[in-house]
Amino acid sequence: MSLLLNEEQTLLKDSAKSFTDENTDLEAMREKRSRSRIAEINKDLWQKIIELGWTAIPFSEEYGGLGLGYAELGIVMEELGRGLVDVPLFSNIVLAGSVIDVAGSQEQKKQLLPKIIDGSTFISLAYQEGARHAPYDVSSALEPDPKGFVLNGKKQLVLDGGSANHLIVVARSSGKKNDRGGLSLVIVDAQQEGVSVKNNLLLDSRRVANIEFRNVIVSTDNVIGGIGESADTLDKIYTRAAVALSAEMLGGAQRAFDITLEYLKVREQFGAKIGSFQGLKHRASRWFCEVELSKSIVLKALRAIDSDDPEQKRLAHACKARTSSTYHLSGIEGVQMHGGIGVTDEHDIGLYMKRARVTELLLGDAAYHADQFAKLSGY
């Protein structure tokens, strides 16, 4: 499968680029952070994205989608990453949207997909319990109840969770912590009794929630897929999510590189542009190579999802491992090469370093993905 963009993809890229150029507002991000406890989704920006049709990209036309793929979604994610544009595309479309798309019943799809596409509802996926990404490390319990099921447990790092109308929760119906079997997916109304949401702001000024579920009643209609049989779904979701997030990370890494390259060409010290110092030149060149390698593996992994390539999981691990280390490097080198100004809040490069840190750890860091890659490769 070609790694080049076709004509339509090129048009999409141009349009995403213009959007980002017009809507990158890092000042707003700084301001939001200072009002920290009351972070909310920027609804105007989200509305624009909906109008551009990007929330519809990966879904079937039957449910109001565009019937495109991750190659296209990746283009948008990359551009949003470039501008640090903060919209709930990843949480609503990639994470929650994929769960419904992959495992939802006809009925659930009909009911929910059009609404997340047109923005009339927000859904977050509540998956993480421990401090580190571990797909089957689920203790939240889903137990039978006369009214269907009852849910108890605690989730953290629920992306955009404070703004969600619904939550999709990964819970355990049977088995022990870290068992692959016994996992279920259920939909919960965020306003329902027993759901308590606490909002936090991350390092990168994005919103997450810690959510507790106490004796929350779940009707059988609100179970996605078979009870206790959701591990395969989750594997698929995390594969897609890791690659889509990698596309965003690529955009950020590329931008951090561009900003720094520009700085190397204008900043003078000791009577010369600092970009003329070979020590920095060589580091910039190596950094460039890392970004190029990341670009290629992101393109490859996105296409592997669309073609349902049997290698897609291995590629996704290689991809997230690579973008994690490249974005990390980009933040660190970007700040270091900027010198003093780089550690001040006023310069943008630090914002990329912060976003790098968050995305690096989301869904597993480079070491996690190397480990999974080895496991999948049979060693």
Added chain:
Amino acid sequence: MSLLLNEEQTLLKDSAKSFTDENTDLEAMREKRSRSRIAEINKDLWQKIIELGWTAIPFSEEYGGLGLGYAELGIVMEELGRGLVDVPLFSNIVLAGSVIDVAGSQEQKKQLLPKIIDGSTFISLAYQEGARHAPYDVSSALEPDPKGFVLNGKKQLVLDGGSANHLIVVARSSGKKNDRGGLSLVIVDAQQEGVSVKNNLLLDSRRVANIEFRNVIVSTDNVIGGIGESADTLDKIYTRAAVALSAEMLGGAQRAFDITLEYLKVREQFGAKIGSFQGLKHRASRWFCEVELSKSIVLKALRAIDSDDPEQKRLAHACKARTSSTYHLSGIEGVQMHGGIGVTDEHDIGLYMKRARVTELLLGDAAYHADQFAKLSGY
């Protein structure tokens, strides 16, 4: 304990330095390699070392030693490493000598130490069986026999083993492979029936042997320490050996650095000394720091042995891990910074890279020692 050299140590260092300056003969090494299969110890050189008293350094005066310590032995090892001087000090004095010194009976010491000090006998320690250093990975079997014991097994990487009159062999009296218990140390005459020695030349043109023992009879007199109780002795020996070898490695790393630094100051390309290029400058500076750190930990670990510091094992692991990575870096950077001439056999820098490789893997590489360090530290 001070890390500076005292007056006597400074004198020893000066004398070792002169010796190395006069006796570094890398041409001879190249020639020996071309006659590969018939490598032998340079007896003239060894005789000089004996006359300088260095074989006597770590042993008690009672047995003809000087009653000094590893601080002093380390000075000599470092200088020999600097000049890649190939003498059996490590195999005879550090490895075999220490076994006798630590665990030998009064009788054994009296009989053997004076002889290895005055060079009238050569003894090698046959410890390694697998490809990687693993102290308790011993399958060679020592079984009771009417005449004492009978030894069967195979050893490899026996340093200077082809020139040894006696071999000290690590063998298993009981227990399974990798058990700490059940290890014994026995002395075997190299000419004895059932001992078959095959000589190899290493990458760095030094001699090792693969030795097979078939039904070799061992009298009870020739057991060192208690049967099956040699693990503590081995731990001690490997600690000492790792640090003494590190001292040699430090000398080599320092010399590779010095040679390269000199080259950076004289070699011209693009109309300038290549040492004026910042890319190389920064790498040279980082390399310098690594050598300095190595120097400190070597001094510290040598003294910890002499004072029987309870931290000596942890320090020894930190030390060998550090010198392994520093010497490795020194070989690689040395060759790379020399460019084309660096990969030719005619330039000395490649010889340091080769010795670095061998010593890096001898007695465990950096990863092995990091692992052991963590284990000893309780995690």
Added chain:
Amino acid sequence: MSNIDQFRSSTRDWLKDNCPASCQGPDNALPDIIWGGRLQEYPDPDVKLWMDKLIEKGWTVPSWPEEYGGAGLTKEEEKVLRAEMHAIGTYSPLYSFGISMLAPALMEYATEEQKREHLPKIASGEIRWCQGYSEPGAGSDLASLQCKAVRDGDDYVINGQKVWTSTADVSDWIFCLVRTDPNAAKHDGISFILIDMATEGVSTKPIELISGASPFCETFFDNVRVPVANRIHEENKGWSVAKALLLHERTMLAANSRGSGSGLERRSLLTVARDALGQKNGTLGDPAIRSEIAQTEMDTLCYEATLQRTTEAAKAGQGMGPEGSMFKLYLSELNQRKADLRQRINGADSLIWDGEDFNAEDKEITREWLYGKAATILGGTSEIQLNIISKRVLGLPD
């Protein structure tokens, strides 16, 4: 009784008579550091009393000459004094840039009149000093500074801007490098000058860092008139004073950096890792993290041994010199690696900036990781340290 025993005995008596009970013992009321200056507050009157007693004796800076506010103690006496204070659990909390950086430069370069004017106020904590060196265009290349001082009668008129003026917003005076000859070669036209921050035209603005609020400020000079008498050393010879002072700064930064490192170590990396990762097959749950922890611990041992070795060499008069750059370089990077590792171990918990539901230590880890990024930049970037090593230690050509 020898002189030193007499000194010990009289010191012991004096302490018994003068040190308030609340300023002694393991739970004493003394703050870690009193920076001095007009904004210094003493919530506990005993602390103020104790400070006054110390100042009166010259014991805030015991080895300085008496005429400059010290007690003229010998090294041996000073050691005894510290030991006796330590024995009853007390100390002199006054510490400042004035004491650690400016005073050594004044001792070497100031006129007698200048010394008598400024040193006693440093010794008594009356004046708090800050440093004005860096400028937006003059970071690593400090000597390219542009803040200019133009002679006008008995005054200089100063215009320009300084950055990274640590604690400028709470200090009383600032010592500055200014350009007095714009036509001279860049190191030659610089003078070292002392400025009262209450002078008209001086203003400051705190700098926010990626980690949040910071002690650093920007400081602006808008037609500020400063008497020529406030210049230290000759006109256009300020670079010599600056170099002497920079050495003190680097030593201090290395010390601070160590402080910040150990700040992070409230709970050791290992403890954090054990809590977060558990055990697997008898060792730490994550083999990669385990080997990274071992690596940082081994590197720390190597670093400490190097510090020991060079300190001993310096004491033995075998010299140290520019190798100091190595410590700044290595320690700042080692601490960054530790902070990075700690944050990775903590995972999602340490991504929190603020909010409704988080653990304070986790948040602190994030802030310290970010603040630690400044360690390889401020006080001379790692690149500058590498330049210094390659030039001064290795003798590589320009």
Added chain:
Amino acid sequence: MSNIDQFRSSTRDWLKDNCPASCQGPDNALPDIIWGGRLQEYPDPDVKLWMDKLIEKGWTVPSWPEEYGGAGLTKEEEKVLRAEMHAIGTYSPLYSFGISMLAPALMEYATEEQKREHLPKIASGEIRWCQGYSEPGAGSDLASLQCKAVRDGDDYVINGQKVWTSTADVSDWIFCLVRTDPNAAKHDGISFILIDMATEGVSTKPIELISGASPFCETFFDNVRVPVANRIHEENKGWSVAKALLLHERTMLAANSRGSGSGLERRSLLTVARDALGQKNGTLGDPAIRSEIAQTEMDTLCYEATLQRTTEAAKAGQGMGPEGSMFKLYLSELNQRKADLRQRINGADSLIWDGEDFNAEDKEITREWLYGKAATILGGTSEIQLNIISKRVLGLPD
């Protein structure tokens, strides 16, 4: 029947009639590469026969014009030819520096007469060529070369030395860069010249590498007389020819380097590791090695995807250019990492240089690790590649 179908059919017939049975099929007698030249030997007469047939058809270089020894095939026809040969398990084994490097330069810069003189002998494998660029003092800074050619009537008289002249000791002719104007700026006084190595005054000496014997030589010129007619392109304009040729060399080195990489992979890293380290808790026995293997495998995937992307971009006319430096840089280092890892896994077994008791593969691993060290140096050091990237790709100032 279309033209291309006709071509396919006639090719198939010709192959049936002319390709010896011993030169077909999976176990054919063909060597991987025939380098040509006076020293080429054909142990099997069928191979010689097959080569003669191919040469006669112009099918050793099928796309070259007929007058230069080719067959003038279109790209499409060439593809068909290769496919048909592949189908019966045969190929044209002739490959040489003459074909891959010199010929493209001749096509662009040589006179018609020069082309007719030299290209057919390259096409037929009659003459084997080697390259004389680097000199002991001119490595990375190739243009500073000193080997000089002084005009004397219709000849140049050449004096000087070349190094890294790969296969010089078994080649017939050498193409060289020589200095024809010592007073010109360094890139301007260089000419590109062809020298018959049988000429009096030419001598060669093999270079021994850290890995042992190598294909590289030193080549010496002692008053060697070469007709001016052997100069390609204008006098003092040799640098243009050289640059065109260097591009081809880098492509070839990247290809070779890949070859050497896969040579090492006779048994995959993983297989070696499994044998050496066994399993522990269901995964590879050593977690650090395991993660290093995963890292190199993932890096290889990234590298291959990058190669795919840029190749596609180049085919689509979106250009490539100096990014080629990236491949040389990255691949040579990746292969070094693999070789290093393999040697570490093999441990003591791979420390053997020679002797009485060792495994041949283990010894090979050592040699390849050492030989691989040259990959980041020869054909432009990694540092030169970084310079090229920063200048040509990133546009950083000098």
